[in-house]
Amino acid sequence: MNMIIRDEHPGDVDAIARLTEAAFANAPHGSHTEHLIVAALREAGQLSVSLVAREGDDLIGHVAVSPVTLSSGDADWYGLGPISVRPDRQGRGIGSALMAEAIEKLKAMGGAGCVLLGDPGYYARFGFEACGQLVLPGVPAEYFQALPLADGVPAAEVRYHSAFEAGA
Numbered sequence: 001m002n003m004i005i006r007d008e009h010p011g012d013v014d015a016i017a018r019l020t021e022a023a024f025a026n027a028p029h030g031s032h033t034e035h036l037i038v039a040a041l042r043e044a045g046q047l048s049v050s051l052v053a054r055e056g057d058d059l060i061g062h063v064a065v066s067p068v069t070l071s072s073g074d075a076d077w078y079g080l081g082p083i084s085v086r087p088d089r090q091g092r093g094i095g096s097a098l099m100a101e102a103i104e105k106l107k108a109m110g111g112a113g114c115v116l117l118g119d120p121g122y123y124a125r126f127g128f129e130a131c132g133q134l135v136l137p138g139v140p141a142e143y144f145q146a147l148p149l150a151d152g153v154p155a156a157e158v159r160y161h162s163a164f165e166a167g168a
Contacts, residue, residue, distance in 0.1 A: 044161065
């Protein structure tokens with residue numbers, strides 16, 4: 001695999017939307033609006049990190065990272081997702097490579113931590129874990145996970161940007 005991961009370019013926008021829609025088309029736990037969420041985050045200027053994975057001319061993966069608000073007032077926390085891999089390329093390490101690069105970008109930006117909603121069995125390999133003191137209301141605690149990048153995990157409720165309501 002001759003894959004490169006780089007920041008999103010303006011010419012990637014349409015391909016990211018198609019990829020994200022395809023990646024979540026059959027996802028049992030997805031909202032099927034993930035492509036709309038990415039577009040709304042971009043429109044609102046809230047894509048702190050937007051990375052694409054490419055092989056030649058083919059866009060095969062994308063990850064979005066946006067700021068989140070903590071009720072404690074702690075700053076520099078981010079939410080990772082959606083993360084998308086082209087359906088015919090899933091299970092080949094593309095998502096893992098995007099995750100690792102996104103985490104490195106957050107560290108370089110001075111991020112305090114990152115949260116995500118997803119399968120604990122998958123995301124634990126990147127250091128994410130459920131932390132009872134950091135909650136996303138209405139979500140089972142085991143699926144809302146955090147990765148501290150600085151001083152630990154604060155006790156707080158997390159709120160994602162309103163772009164996550166796109167298409168709802």
